[in-house]
Amino acid sequence: MKQFPRLLAVTCALSSSLVLGHDMVPASPQQGPIVIQNATLHTVIDGVQTGSSLRIEQGQIVAIGPEVSTQDAQVIDAKGKHVYPGLIALDTSMGLVEVEMMRPSNDSYEVGESNPQLLAISAFNPDSEIIPTVRVNGITHAQVVPQGEALAGQSSLVSLDSWTIEDALVPTQAQFHLYWPTLRRLAHDEETQKKQLAQYDAQLDTIETTLIDGYRYHMAAQAGTIDKTDNRWQAMQSLYQGKGQLFVHANSAEQIEQAIAMTKPYQLKLVIVGGYDAWRVADQLKEVEAKVIYTRTLSLPMRTDEPTEMSFKIPSLLKQADIPFALGFSSDWNARNLPFAAGQTVAYGLSRQEALKSITLDAAKILGLEDMGAIGVGYKANLIISAGDILDPLSSKIEALFIDGRQIDLNNRQQQLYQKYLKR
Known part of the structure; x- marks a missing residue:
């Protein structure tokens, strides 16, 4: 059952009054x-x-x-x-954000930590001024992704030429997005360190509890013992049935290993988004048949002691590690640079055909599409x-x-x- 959250509906209405469509x-x-x-x-x-x-x-x-x-x-x-x-642009907020610094025109996230029932497509604006500026660089479709904390909701693939949301929507498997917590640089003060670590552990506990509660609801649904429908866990049924994918936003090796360990008992279909260190944990990823959407091609290195060109080389390292991957560009208007990010990888190890494939066929396959x-x-x-x-x-x-x-x-x-x- 589709959910159209009140807050998103309100902000969408505000946006339409403040920003004209193309x-x-x-x-x-x-x-x-x-x-x-x-x-x-x-x-x-x-x-x-x-x-x-x-x-x-x-x-x-x-x-x-x-x-x-x-x-x-x-x-x-x-x-x-x-x-x-x-070209297929993965991990975008296209149509959800019009002016980044104006909160009423930013419908990319919702409050709360466990919102698997929320659909980003419900706030998608097919008349966004950003869409025609992105099309001119060859992007025909975009994955519209909710942002937030922990389990932020579900994304959808849309055509970038439509009158309505219904016209834009391209049917795919359910796509759930989980944002893995990041442990920032620890403070020098021991007391502050303890607070940071406790907060990080609490965030991990929240994710673990969400996965457990969703699975218990799934088992109860199979047994026919559900007394009261919970929209959150009901939405996750397809994930535990193997009919949906879990997109985990994580970059460090530690985050990716934690995500694999926590989701492995449920045999979820896993896609790592970001994936800066994915090549370092290739064996673990291949064991669970995970895929990667690498989004940092035109970013600075994640660590100060890494080579300047490290971000450019990672797609070729993923290829060498035999990990299925595609390139994404985590942005709204800036997603227009997707083909040039792919071109940058050609100078650092990928062939021209592999680079093109990473933003076309490989992107389609990650979303489970066989005819795009x-x-x-x-x-x-x-x-x-x-x-x-x-x-x-x-x-x-x-x-x-x-x-x-x-x-x-x-x-x-x-x-x-x-x-x-x-x-x-």
Whole structure:
């Protein structure tokens, strides 16, 4: 049962009165076949195909090859252009935050420590001014994630071109988000240290209690002995049934090991978000078949004694450790830099194809999707046409974007202002 929390509803109403939505009209459903000809296709699943074409019907790719039928189709000549799968931005607050410093326009978090029933999608604003500015860098879909403490709620995958929340939502497995506590640098004063450690232990106890209570409710539900429905634990049923995933936000090896140890008894499907030290605990992660969303590619090193380039190298270390991973970018408007973060990893160990895969197909697989993130027959027609390399900020020039076969308006507020001040 979906829950629309009172506080989120109130702040959403406030936001709508303070911030106007963008004026780009969502595209209509695909009316007829589209053929993109003579392009360089970056398929992700079948290498790079030069001088190739593809045909789109009813939002899906139905044919690929040097020659495809153009019967009854709108033909786009992409000679000299590159065609990529649409990019999937993981771990964003897109559509939840409009102006970061204005509390009434920030619907990304809720009070309380155990809110598994809360759905971030209930506060998503498909008219956010931020969305068109992100699309122009090739991002077609975003994982909209709740923020907060401990078990903060559930995320959803959304299309970045829609009239309503219902139009935007892409069905996936349930996605629960657990923020692991961080033990900050201990104070020199012994008494203060004790307080810090006690607070940290209390936060761990809260998480453990939440997992235990949720599991007990699940067992009682299986036995048919539930007398009174609790929306929190009822929402977690899919997690204990293996139909949902637990996204644990953690970076240090200690946090990741604690998360594995605490969730292992319940055999939960685990995804580590952040994952700075994930490569250091590869064996433990592989034992529980965990995946990683690495989000710190363009960040400074986590420790002062680490090499400056450490954050850039970690994706290649995850690849060497054979840990399934994708790249994310924990932000709202700044998520537009996702392709350039992937490009940075190419200079530090990943191949260009692996980097592209980490923000397309690998991202889709982490969310349990089998028909997104690649250019192939049967895949959704989420596509980018670019004059250059989308992973390179100097040559990337996106000329067209398709979501489910619909060509999207690439205009946005920033381009409108640019054109305005050219006339000054």
